[in-house]
Amino acid sequence: MNNPSFSFNIWNDFIHMLGYDFMLHAFCAGTIVAIVAGIIGYFVVIRRSSFAAHALSHIGFTGAAGSVLLGLSPLSGLLTFTVGGGIFMATLDRESENRDVQVGTVLAFLLGLGVLFISLYSGYATEAYSLLFGEILGISSQNVFITLIAGILILCVTAIIYRPLLFTSLDQDVAEARGVPVRMINIIFMILLAAAVSISVQVVGVLLIFALLVTPAAIAQYIARSPMQGIGLSVAISLLVTWFGLFISFYQPYPVSFFITAAVFALYIFVRIIHAIKA
Amino acid sequence: MSLRTIITAKNLSVAYTNRTIWSDANFEISSGKFIAVLGPNGAGKTTLFRLLLGLIPYTSGELSILGGKPKRGNPRVGYVPQRHTIDRDTAIEALEMVRIGLSGNRWGVSLSPEKERQMALESLRIVGAEELAHRPLGKLSGGELQRVFLAEALVSKPDLLLLDEPLANLDIRREKNLIQLASEIVKSQGVTVLLIAHNINPLLPVLDSVMYIVEGKITTGTPNKIFTSEALTKLYGTPIEVLRDSQGRVAVLGIEEELHHHE
Numbered sequence: 001m002n003n004p005s006f007s008f009n010i011w012n013d014f015i016h017m018l019g020y021d022f023m024l025h026a027f028c029a030g031t032i033v034a035i036v037a038g039i040i041g042y043f044v045v046i047r048r049s050s051f052a053a054h055a056l057s058h059i060g061f062t063g064a065a066g067s068v069l070l071g072l073s074p075l076s077g078l079l080t081f082t083v084g085g086g087i088f089m090a091t092l093d094r095e096s097e098n099r100d101v102q103v104g105t106v107l108a109f110l111l112g113l114g115v116l117f118i119s120l121y122s123g124y125a126t127e128a129y130s131l132l133f134g135e136i137l138g139i140s141s142q143n144v145f146i147t148l149i150a151g152i153l154i155l156c157v158t159a160i161i162y163r164p165l166l167f168t169s170l171d172q173d174v175a176e177a178r179g180v181p182v183r184m185i186n187i188i189f190m191i192l193l194a195a196a197v198s199i200s201v202q203v204v205g206v207l208l209i210f211a212l213l214v215t216p217a218a219i220a221q222y223i224a225r226s227p228m229q230g231i232g233l234s235v236a237i238s239l240l241v242t243w244f245g246l247f248i249s250f251y252q253p254y255p256v257s258f259f260i261t262a263a264v265f266a267l268y269i270f271v272r273i274i275h276a277i278k279a
Numbered sequence: 280m281s282l283r284t285i286i287t288a289k290n291l292s293v294a295y296t297n298r299t300i301w302s303d304a305n306f307e308i309s310s311g312k313f314i315a316v317l318g319p320n321g322a323g324k325t326t327l328f329r330l331l332l333g334l335i336p337y338t339s340g341e342l343s344i345l346g347g348k349p350k351r352g353n354p355r356v357g358y359v360p361q362r363h364t365i366d367r368d369t370a371i372e373a374l375e376m377v378r379i380g381l382s383g384n385r386w387g388v389s390l391s392p393e394k395e396r397q398m399a400l401e402s403l404r405i406v407g408a409e410e411l412a413h414r415p416l417g418k419l420s421g422g423e424l425q426r427v428f429l430a431e432a433l434v435s436k437p438d439l440l441l442l443d444e445p446l447a448n449l450d451i452r453r454e455k456n457l458i459q460l461a462s463e464i465v466k467s468q469g470v471t472v473l474l475i476a477h478n479i480n481p482l483l484p485v486l487d488s489v490m491y492i493v494e495g496k497i498t499t500g501t502p503n504k505i506f507t508s509e510a511l512t513k514l515y516g517t518p519i520e521v522l523r524d525s526q527g528r529v530a531v532l533g534i535e536e537e538l539h540h541h542e
Contacts, residue, residue, distance in 0.1 A: 162386075164385075226375045
């Protein structure tokens with residue numbers, strides 16, 4: 001098992017890869033994250049909340065940097081900060097034209113704080129790098145377990161609120177009139193998004209969060225005729241690119257996040273071109 | 280179809296952040312009627328809808344709707360709000376949008392999607408938009424979207440339909456079509472339609488009555504009673520002329536100009 005080489009028998013290669021603990025962990029965590037990000041991402045796209053996803057991941061950076069400084073696991077800081085930030089954003093007025101400015105202002109301050117935390121920490125470079133760009137190959141079995149639990153919780157809650165969430169996302173005013181507790185649904189969604197962002201950061205990092213949480217769902221939204229179809233497609237795409245990224249990175253010294261973002265970008269461009277030709 | 284009263288308001292007043300919008304409103308509305316709600320912007324037309332939907336409280340008086348107090352989520356009240364934002368990129372088909380109006384307020388995932396699709400299709404049929412069922416929402420025109428939203432509101436089989444400015448942004452032909460459609464729904468489904476509009480003229484042939492909200496007061500009556508130069512001039516406090524042509528068609532002059540000043 002010394003020199004991994006690509007044999008063109010993909011299944012055998014795959015089995016061989018899983019013989020390594022770090023690859024097994026990476027595949028497990030990557031799969032859970034891809035499923036969660038595919039589902040939550042679909043709602044992010046139809047709600048046009050991609051700025052929220054972006055903002056939450058950056059808020060998470062500060063949380064993670066803070067907990068590293070305190071000697072805690074980065075994931076705990078990520079979860080705390082993103083959930084807090086998510087609830088805060090859900091309470092801001094949806095109609096407010098200044099909402100993005102308000103969020104952006106708080107965001108810049110928090111990111112600055114994150115930079116301070118990172119510089120105060122002696123292991124500066126590697127920790128910052130893995131938070132910003134993801135380090136799935138180094139994931140511990142404990143974090144795989146936490147990711148699994150978080151993933152299951154996110155999926156259960158999403159299933160329970162599925163229809164009211166869809167109604168609120170597509171047609172908030174009518175949903176409110178029809179008795180959907182839109183405020184509560186919006187808050188729950190932001191918590192789900194926060195949790196999804198937190199576990200996705202492990203794979204692609206805070207800067208590349210769009211690659212898993214927005215782009216696969218955006219591709220799906222171009223194609224899918226029904227929300228269920230859209231969610232299915234979005235999950236399929238994020239699984240495909242995550243597995244692709246992990247597979248390639250086993251043979252190449254370059255970062256997994258690069259292969260994932262490149263694959264999803266290529267797919268996005270391809271679908272847009274097809275779409276433009278058909279239109 | 281026997282007429283029954285579905286909305287009764289007695290000395291009804293409503294305020295928004297301590298400012299009284301309108302007060303002492305008294306009206307009765309029966310089933311199967313087509314009613315236009317008119318008045319300048321900011322007069323409280325949408326406020327009336329939000330009150331009927333149970334989204335906001337009233338400050339004094341009594342309001343009974345379909346035999347009870349207004350309550351949010353009443354499936355017997357259908358609603359098409361003024362602004363819908365539909366993503367031009369979305370491929371979600373019209374049928375799915377209508378379907379969400381049927382069961383979107385229930386928890387969990389649908390266990391009978393096929394039955395829901397049938398009911399959504401039936402609702403699209405009522406608004407004459409069957410052929411739109413499998414078209415992507417993002418590709419529909421303003422008039423087509425209005426039909427889909429109408430179907431979404433009708434799918435829960437309401438007795439009262441509230442349409443907030445459905446004619447805005449429609450050209451004259453589509454405006455006429457939508458009015459015709461609303462009128463047909465009133466007749467075939469026995470639904471009462473309250474429709475907020477700015478321009479009364481295209482609505483006159485099909486209206487049963489008119490609600491005018493001006494200067495904090497609501498006046499209700501048949502178009503013939505309301506549309507006299509004296510009555511409108513008094514309501515608006517500015518000279519307004521009502522003209523009738525040889526076929527009895529009515530044209531109201533002065534109101535639109537008045538309204539546009541507020542926009």
